[in-house]
Amino acid sequence: MFSTMQDFPLTITSIMRYGTTVYDSCEVATVTDDGVRRRSYGEVGRRVGRLANALRRLGVDGDQRVATFMWNNAEHLEAYLAVPAMGAVLHTLNIRLFPDQLIYIANHAEDEIVVVDGSLIPLLARVLREMKTVRHVIVSGPGDRAPLADSGKELHSYEDLLAAAPETFDWPEEIDERQAAAMCYTSGTTGNPKGVVYSHRSMFLHSMSVCTGNAMGMNQTDKVLPVVPMFHANAWGLPYAAVMAGAALLMPDRFLQAEPLVKAIESERPTISGAVPTIWNDVLRYAREHGSDLTSLRLVPCGGSAVPESLMRGFDELGVRILHAWGMTETSPLASAAHPPIHASGDEAWRYRMSQGRYMCGLEVRVVGDGDVVLPSDGQSVGEIEIRGAWITGAYHKDEDPGRFHDGWLRTGDVGTVSPDGFLVLTDRAKDVIKSGGEWISSVELENHLMSHPDVLEAAVIGIPDEKWAERPLATVVLRADATATAAELREFLAGRVAKWQLPERWAFISEVPKTSVGKFSKRTLRDMYAAGDLEVQQPS
Numbered sequence: 392m393f394s395t396m397q398d399f400p401l402t403i404t405s406i407m408r409y410g411t412t413v414y415d416s417c418e419v420a421t422v423t424d425d426g427v428r429r430r431s432y433g434e435v436g437r438r439v440g441r442l443a444n445a446l447r448r449l450g451v452d453g454d455q456r457v458a459t460f461m462w463n464n465a466e467h468l469e470a471y472l473a474v475p476a477m478g479a480v481l482h483t484l485n486i487r488l489f490p491d492q493l494i495y496i497a498n499h500a501e502d503e504i505v506v507v508d509g510s511l512i513p514l515l516a517r518v519l520r521e522m523k524t525v526r527h528v529i530v531s532g533p534g535d536r537a538p539l540a541d542s543g544k545e546l547h548s549y550e551d552l553l554a555a556a557p558e559t560f561d562w563p564e565e566i567d568e569r570q571a572a573a574m575c576y577t578s579g580t581t582g583n584p585k586g587v588v589y590s591h592r593s594m595f596l597h598s599m600s601v602c603t604g605n606a607m608g609m610n611q612t613d614k615v616l617p618v619v620p621m622f623h624a625n626a627w628g629l630p631y632a633a634v635m636a637g638a639a640l641l642m643p644d645r646f647l648q649a650e651p652l653v654k655a656i657e658s659e660r661p662t663i664s665g666a667v668p669t670i671w672n673d674v675l676r677y678a679r680e681h682g683s684d685l686t687s688l689r690l691v692p693c694g695g696s697a698v699p700e701s702l703m704r705g706f707d708e709l710g711v712r713i714l715h716a717w718g719m720t721e722t723s724p725l726a727s728a729a730h731p732p733i734h735a736s737g738d739e740a741w742r743y744r745m746s747q748g749r750y751m752c753g754l755e756v757r758v759v760g761d762g763d764v765v766l767p768s769d770g771q772s773v774g775e776i777e778i779r780g781a782w783i784t785g786a787y788h789k790d791e792d793p794g795r796f797h798d799g800w801l802r803t804g805d806v807g808t809v810s811p812d813g814f815l816v817l818t819d820r821a822k823d824v825i826k827s828g829g830e831w832i833s834s835v836e837l838e839n840h841l842m843s844h845p846d847v848l849e850a851a852v853i854g855i856p857d858e859k860w861a862e863r864p865l866a867t868v869v870l871r872a873d874a875t876a877t878a879a880e881l882r883e884f885l886a887g888r889v890a891k892w893q894l895p896e897r898w899a900f901i902s903e904v905p906k907t908s909v910g911k912f913s914k915r916t917l918r919d920m921y922a923a924g925d926l927e928v929q930q931p932s
């Protein structure tokens with residue numbers, strides 16, 4: 392027998408201890424109304440100890456879910472570290488979800504505590520009473536608490552709790568690296584949102600992968616600006632990777648418009664910043680108009696939707712490199728990044744840069760065709776991309792959804808090719824959801840609402856390319872004989888049923904929804920018809 396290495400668990404506790412100790416003077420800065428406020432990682436470490444003690448006093452002594460309803464800021468980082476490090480489960484709530492979804496998610500996860508930014512109280516107040524398992528609400532930062540008063544929950548001030556708690560916490564030594572550390576729900580599927588549970592081990596390995604040179608090469612010379620929200624797939628793992636690598640953090644809080652972002656970039660000079668294409672499009676427009684200097688950025692990881700070539704070239708002209716990356720909430724999320732291989736130059740290098748990137752070591756990817764037949768990874772065969780690996784979810788929380796898992800592989804719902812050298816190119820999406828500005832819109836939900844209108848016989852909603860939002864819904868509708876509903880009336884009908892930003896702007900009346908051989912709506916045919924200009928599109932004002 393061989394003697395091998397020590398069995399040392401890979402945990403967030405160890406990331407937290409390491410980062411806040413050896414990079415004690417490293418800094419997290421948070422953008423505010425008047426400048427930035429700064430806190431050293433050492434200080435964060437002490438506050439994390441206080442937060443853990445405070446949570447323990449509120450009854451967190453196992454794998455209870457502690458939810459956050461927060462922007463990207465230093466306090467959210469503290470929750471990111473304290474909650475998993477003490478053995479509990481961090482549940483990041485997406486503040487942009489429709490109230491019904493938020494209520495469903497908090498109840499499904501059985502959240503017990505919610506930490507909320509004062510500026511988000513009005514949004515939380517709409518749903519808090521219905522969050523049945525929540526007992527305590529901790530308010531961070533200034534904000535009028537009155538709207539929470541009749542929620543039936545116990546309210547606390549974040550700073551008061553920390554001030555009253557000791558800074559040394561008895562961190563558990565024996566955390567099982569496979570135990571749940573955090574969870575995040577995705578609405579990028581049909582039906583109810585699905586809970587993805589991250590383990591300590593998956594987060595640790597994902598963070599290490601983010602730090603490798605073939606991903607972001609994050610290290611202690613970097614300053615990282617996560618614009619991608621910490622409530623969406625761990626802000627792409629940027630906060631944990633930064634603490635692991637000793638990279639400084641610049642948190643944008645609620646200042647996510649182009650102007651404050653550009654100003655923060657010019658004054659604080661971050662080196663890495665991740666956001667969806669919609670944000671960078673706006674930043675590019677603003678930077679061009681104002682001659683802004685973004686050159687401190689050495690790398691801009693961008694994904695969540697396909698990155699338009701014009702955006703990448705526009706950033707190149709400003710001396711900033713966009714790195715196209717792909718992933719999902721279910722993949723922690725970073726799964727691939729598009730660094731062209733060393734031999735590629737000119738147009739060939741651009742082709743690589745425009746791909747969804749080469750998948751990381753620790754993961755495996757394959758292409759699957761009709762009848763679940765595995766197709767060759769030859770860069771030609773098109774099928775659904777399936778993925779498995781150390782930071783890929785194998786099941787949803789309390790929700791079997793066997794349709795999404797296949798022999799231990801995750802069916803991504805993304806359609807495309809994989810080349811022999813490991814690059815993914817996405818050509819289509821099999822899942823019935825539309826991604827607009829980084830947030831999901833369920834086409835099925837829109838269709839169901841539309842088909843409940845007395846004038847509508849059939850309705851199929853597809854995602855179509857949009858310059859600003861990456862994708863927007865286009866509603867195609869078949870009216871019943873003699874029915875007279877107009878696009879404006881149908882839009883008005885939907886307005887009472889879904890969030891405003893989900894309402895389709897574009898409508899087409901058709902005589903029949905094209906069907907597949909098994910009688911399903913053929914969204915692909917509709918997309919092709921739209922691309923060929925065969926749909927008469929109206930835009931009611």
Ligand code: AMP
Nearest residue numbers: 577579694695696697716717718719720
């Ligand atoms: P989410 O779980 O909300 O992060 O969404 C993941 C989904 O976003 C993927 O399955 C894709 O459909 C889409 N997506 C993410 N990155 C890209 C990309 N680089 N190109 C095209 N689609 C992407």
